[in-house]
Amino acid sequence: MTNKLQTVTQDPSLRLGPVQDNEAINEEASRRKAYDLPALLASIVEDSDDAIISSTLDGIITSWNNGAERIFGYTAAEMVGKPTSVLGSRNAEDDPAMIVAKISRGQRVEHYETLRRHKDGSDIIVSLTVSPIRNSEGEIIGASKIARDITSTRQAEQALRNTDKLALAGRMAASIAHEINNPLEAITNLVYLLQQESISEKGREYLDLAQRELIRVSHIASQTLGFFRGSPGPTSCQLAEIADSAISLHTGRLTVSSIAVKTEYLPVAPLLCQQGELRQVLANLVSNALDSMPSKGRLLLRVRPATDLLSGIPGVRLTVADTGSGMTARTLRLIFEPFYTTKGSTGTGLGLWVTRQIISRHRGRIAVSSSQNPAHHGTVFSVFFPYLDPASFATLPVSTPQPTPIQIAGSTSREDESRHTPAEPGQPSTAYNAA
Numbered sequence: 001m002t003n004k005l006q007t008v009t010q011d012p013s014l015r016l017g018p019v020q021d022n023e024a025i026n027e028e029a030s031r032r033k034a035y036d037l038p039a040l041l042a043s044i045v046e047d048s049d050d051a052i053i054s055s056t057l058d059g060i061i062t063s064w065n066n067g068a069e070r071i072f073g074y075t076a077a078e079m080v081g082k083p084t085s086v087l088g089s090r091n092a093e094d095d096p097a098m099i100v101a102k103i104s105r106g107q108r109v110e111h112y113e114t115l116r117r118h119k120d121g122s123d124i125i126v127s128l129t130v131s132p133i134r135n136s137e138g139e140i141i142g143a144s145k146i147a148r149d150i151t152s153t154r155q156a157e158q159a160l161r162n163t164d165k166l167a168l169a170g171r172m173a174a175s176i177a178h179e180i181n182n183p184l185e186a187i188t189n190l191v192y193l194l195q196q197e198s199i200s201e202k203g204r205e206y207l208d209l210a211q212r213e214l215i216r217v218s219h220i221a222s223q224t225l226g227f228f229r230g231s232p233g234p235t236s237c238q239l240a241e242i243a244d245s246a247i248s249l250h251t252g253r254l255t256v257s258s259i260a261v262k263t264e265y266l267p268v269a270p271l272l273c274q275q276g277e278l279r280q281v282l283a284n285l286v287s288n289a290l291d292s293m294p295s296k297g298r299l300l301l302r303v304r305p306a307t308d309l310l311s312g313i314p315g316v317r318l319t320v321a322d323t324g325s326g327m328t329a330r331t332l333r334l335i336f337e338p339f340y341t342t343k344g345s346t347g348t349g350l351g352l353w354v355t356r357q358i359i360s361r362h363r364g365r366i367a368v369s370s371s372q373n374p375a376h377h378g379t380v381f382s383v384f385f386p387y388l389d390p391a392s393f394a395t396l397p398v399s400t401p402q403p404t405p406i407q408i409a410g411s412t413s414r415e416d417e418s419r420h421t422p423a424e425p426g427q428p429s430t431a432y433n434a435a
Contacts, residue, residue, distance in 0.1 A: 051126075051147040054133060057104060059084045059096075062142065071126070071149045073119030084145075089115040089123050103132045103143045113154075116147065125151045180221055188214050213252050237275045239316050239385070240265040243301045246282035253290050259297045266304040268316045272388045277358040284351040285320040285381050291343065292324025292379060299323075308365065308384055315364075315386035322379055326372035335368070359383055 045052050051068035055061045061084055064076040072079075072087060079086070088096075092115040099109050109130040115123045126147040133142040191211050195204065240263075247254070247261060254261060271278075289299055299322050306317035327335070327342075334340045336356045341349035359366050363386055370379040 049148075051145070051149075053084070053145045053147070054142055055084050055145070056142045057100060057140070059100075068147070071118075071124070071147065072116065087116045089117045091115050091123055094128075099130055100143075103130060104140060106132050106140060108132070113150065124149055125154050181218075184214060184218050184221065188218070209252055209255075212248070234272050234388075235275055236270040236272055237278070238270055239268065239278070239318060240303045242275065242278050242282055243303060243318070245279060246286045247301065249283060250286055250290055254299075257290065257293060257295055257297070259290065259293055259299055262298065262300045264300070264302040264304075268303060268305050269387065271316060271385055273362055273385070274358075277361070281355050281358050281383070282318075282320075284355045285383075288351065289320055289322035289324060289379070292322055292326075297323045306384060308386060310365075311386075313386045315384055318383040318385070320381045320383075324378055326377040326379055327368075327370040328372065332368065332370060359385075362386075363388065 045063075045065050048065060048067045049070075051071045052063075052065045053061060053068050054063040061079050061082055064074070064079045068079070069075055074086075085096075094112070094114045102109055109128075111127050111129050113125060113127055116126050116128075118124050127150050128148075129146045131144045131146075132140045133144050135141050188211070191207055191214060195207050195211075199207070243263065243265070247263075253259075286299070286301075293299070300319065302317075302319040302321075304317055304319075305314070307314050331342055335352050337349075338353040339349035356366060365384045367382045368379065369382075371377050
């Protein structure tokens with residue numbers, strides 16, 4: 001009996017208890033290995049869409065995840081060991097010293113919005129959270145930063161606000177234009193009656209100047225009402241004639257400011273266009289050129305046949321060049337944005353935005369080059385209008401494509417060679433030669 005029992009208990013197939021215990025242990029070990037906490041956390045950090053960065057209290061970066069590479073453009077190899085100040089923006093308003101002080105006290109800096117610098121030099125808007133990092137003994141040894149790129153969200157919100165502003169501005173402009181028409185007509189009649197009186201030659205010159213300015217104001221009011229009511233339809237026009245009319249609208253300013261005007265019109269075929277809209281384009285570009293030259297200077301308007309370098313479509317190129325003060329790199333980035341202005345309370349920030357809209361509606365392109373170099377300063381706008389037939393004009397897009405990338409001061413344009421204008425208006429201008 002004893003031998004039989006021993007034989008049975010020694011049979012491996014009958015020892016169920018110990019085999020089951022070993023399998024459970026192995027399964028638990030495999031599960032623990034699969035869900036190893038440090039490895040799991042590392043995977044979560046690496047795969048996060050947000051930038052997760054750790055640094056020492058001195059601001060030296062110690063870790064950099066894939067989200068940080070996507071948002072800021074730098075790889076981990078480029079950033080680990082570098083100071084966090086590499087990401088600092090000159091336009092940011094946060095206080096790094098205050099943040100370090102809070103982290104050193106063991107406090108968190110909860111979600112706040114600020115600016116950081118991308119690898120390409122542009123500013124991005126981020127929502128940032130900063131938390132202290134502790135070692136196994138509880139000592140604070142660094143900081144953890146989680147940054148989320150919210151640039152597109154804030155830009156979309158700003159676009160909606162701008163749309164509301166533009167709609168309100170359009171209604172107000174149309175209302176004002178309508179209200180000033182009657183007093184304008186009365187003043188024009190009074191000036192005409194004064195011209196019939198016996199007055200000095202100098203007085204007659206002043207009256208002629210006043211009449212031209214009244215015609216200009218009346219024209220602007222009519223244009224404003226025309227924009228609000230809609231354009232009657234495309235017509236064939238000569239761009240050179242529109243350029244001359246834009247200059248005539250500013251005769252008074254040109255005379256008072258002693259600005260020399262040069263026009264170079266090569267023979268070109270007529271354009272199919274909205275004449276009122278193109279007049280607005282010329283008026284805006286000439287007005288901005290004059291604003292940059294408060295006293296003396298040179299203004300060039302050039303019209304010539306051209307071919308679009310991107311599409312190969314033939315058309316007409318308009319150039320407006322001045323010897324003004326030039327624009328900063330920041331202004332060049334923002335000049336086509338609605339409500340951006342460098343003219344303080346006297347500017348609306350809508351002139352170049354409207355100009356870009358009109359040019360895009362005509363399937364054209366606009367580029368700008370500017371310099372503030374004391375020896376060679378000035379700005380050149382280059383506009384290309386393609387020849388359109390009535391069928392294609394009827395299908396012009398309502399949306400506005402992005403304009404040709406504008407260039408920082410002193411660089412070359414995609415459509416024209418670099419243009420710089422001399423400080424002394426009396427000398428020949430290289431801007432006039434290259435435009």
